[in-house]
Amino acid sequence: MTEETPGFDEKPDVPSGATPEDAEPKAAPSEGAAPAGDAAAAAQTAAQTAGLTAQLDQVRTALGERTADLQRLQAEYQNYRRRVERDRIAVKEIAIANLLTELLPTLDDIGRAREHGELVGGFKSVAESLETVAAKMGLQQFGKEGEPFDPMIHEALMHSYAPDVTETTCVAILQPGYRIGERTIRPARVAVAEPQPGAQTVKADEAEAADDKESGGPEEG
Numbered sequence: 001m002t003e004e005t006p007g008f009d010e011k012p013d014v015p016s017g018a019t020p021e022d023a024e025p026k027a028a029p030s031e032g033a034a035p036a037g038d039a040a041a042a043a044q045t046a047a048q049t050a051g052l053t054a055q056l057d058q059v060r061t062a063l064g065e066r067t068a069d070l071q072r073l074q075a076e077y078q079n080y081r082r083r084v085e086r087d088r089i090a091v092k093e094i095a096i097a098n099l100l101t102e103l104l105p106t107l108d109d110i111g112r113a114r115e116h117g118e119l120v121g122g123f124k125s126v127a128e129s130l131e132t133v134a135a136k137m138g139l140q141q142f143g144k145e146g147e148p149f150d151p152m153i154h155e156a157l158m159h160s161y162a163p164d165v166t167e168t169t170c171v172a173i174l175q176p177g178y179r180i181g182e183r184t185i186r187p188a189r190v191a192v193a194e195p196q197p198g199a200q201t202v203k204a205d206e207a208e209a210a211d212d213k214e215s216g217g218p219e220e221g
Contacts, residue, residue, distance in 0.1 A: 039174065097185050100139050104178060104186060111176065126140055138180045143173045143188030153177055158191035168194050 110127040113119045119127055142153065149156065149168040157174055165171075170190040177188030 068092045082209070093180065093183070096137055097180055097183065100134060100137060100178070100180065101135060101185055102131070107131065107178075108175060113140060133181075140179050141168070141176045143176045143190065145170060145173055149192045153187055154192075155187040155189045156192045157189050160191070160193045162193035163196040165193050167197055189190055 021137060107130070110119065110131065113123075114125070147168055148168050154177070155168060158172070160171070162169075162171065169192065170188075172191035172192045174191060175186075175189040177184065178186045
């Protein structure tokens with residue numbers, strides 16, 4: 001019968017050349033616990049993503065500001081072009097109006113010569129050429145006998161009463177008026193006639209009498 005030596009536990013056999021630690025059993029890593037290196041890498045990636053997002057927001061903000069500046073500059077340029085074009089047209093119209101205004105006395109002389117039958121020969125050809133050029137530059141003559149008097153385009157130099165008019169009327173054109181487009185450069189100088197005082201009352205009485213006659217006369221009581 002074999003006797004056991006008290007105080008000594010049996011140990012697993014250790015290969016020769018191995019250390020005692022090799023004989024001790026190692027604990028298995030717990031499942032589900034992430035390595036410390038992976039957590040650090042995830043945190044670093046999140047920080048980089050946040051930084052890139054912030055930079056992207058800054059770029060978008062700067063882009064929006066530059067776009068607004070460009071749109072404002074473009075609008076100012078368009079307004080400037082419109083002002084320049086409007087001023088150019090206005091200056092041209094003023095220059096043409098000034099030139100034609102200086103020619104109005106000559107055109108008046110041509111008109112008087114035509115009325116008296118003196119517009120003949122070479123003078124007639126020159127006068128008609130001048131009138132054609134003035135018309136091409138936009139000059140328009142206005143003012144006719146019999147049209148209602150308009151203080152915006154007529155200048156009354158003579159005044160009279162007439163029984164055959166129902167409103168203030170131009171009965172004679174002393175000097176024609178001229179305009180360029182909608183701009184009057186000289187009003188027509190005219191003689192006007194107003195209805196004869198009391199003529200309206202007489203006409204009203206005549207109209208009433210005519211109505212009574214057509215209806216068979218006034219009703220007898």
